[in-house]
Amino acid sequence: MDNEILKALRTRRSVRAFKAEQISDDELRAVLDAGTYAPTGMNRQDPWIVAVQDPTIISQLVRMNSMFTEQEGNPYYDAPTIVLVFCSRPDIWPNGFADGTLVLGNMMNAAHAIGLGSCWINRERQMFDTDEGRQLMSQLRLPEGLMGVGALALGYPAKPLPPARPRKENYYRIVK
Numbered sequence: 205m206d207n208e209i210l211k212a213l214r215t216r217r218s219v220r221a222f223k224a225e226q227i228s229d230d231e232l233r234a235v236l237d238a239g240t241y242a243p244t245g246m247n248r249q250d251p252w253i254v255a256v257q258d259p260t261i262i263s264q265l266v267r268m269n270s271m272f273t274e275q276e277g278n279p280y281y282d283a284p285t286i287v288l289v290f291c292s293r294p295d296i297w298p299n300g301f302a303d304g305t306l307v308l309g310n311m312m313n314a315a316h317a318i319g320l321g322s323c324w325i326n327r328e329r330q331m332f333d334t335d336e337g338r339q340l341m342s343q344l345r346l347p348e349g350l351m352g353v354g355a356l357a358l359g360y361p362a363k364p365l366p367p368a369r370p371r372k373e374n375y376y377r378i379v380k
């Protein structure tokens with residue numbers, strides 16, 4: 205069985221090299237909108253999505269993220285847009301983190317479906333659990349009680365996408 209959606213799900217790859225050119229507002233909104241249609245526990249639509257294109261804030265995110273990784277270079281791969289996803293802390297809403305990961309997944313697949321490249325970038329949980337992180341959340345006009353889930357580096361891919369690595373054996377089983 206096959207169709208365009210299934211093909212897009214199979215061919216999306218993490219993109220780690222981006223053109224400097226900024227994506228259009230229409231493209232950005234298409235990706236963000238897809239994120240908002242991710243399923244959420246009890247339809248609370250708990251996650252908060254912040255797309256950052258401001259170079260000063262992007263530099264700050266690069267610096268903050270680099271503090272939690274040994275990785276060389278820009279952990280967001282010089283993407284012109286960084287999309288941050290936050291959720292309520294587990295004491296406030298236990299499904300928040302799971303909700304946020306689905307938002308990120310929807311946005312990655314939507315980005316691929318319209319020809320953009322994206323890569324999930326980790327460490328937002330640690331970054332936003334610092335004084336600087338809390339200050340930045342307040343600067344981004346987010347409410348209290350949130351935590352970082354993850355981020356997307358987003359932009360036009362600078363290189364063709366590689367094929368997917370083979371899937372592991374016995375990834376799924378069907379029990380009837």
Ligand SMILES: Cc1cc2nc3c(=O)[nH]c(=O)nc-3n(C[C@H](O)[C@H](O)[C@H](O)COP(=O)(O)O)c2cc1C
Nearest residue numbers: 216217218219220279323324325326327354368369
């Ligand atoms: C929870 C999670 C965290 C990830 N963190 C990073 C990251 O910090 N940096 C990065 O380059 N890729 C990151 N990735 C991307 C994975 O490395 C990538 O999805 C995986 O290698 C499979 O490749 P594909 O997305 O091209 O299929 C992350 C992916 C997930 C789901």
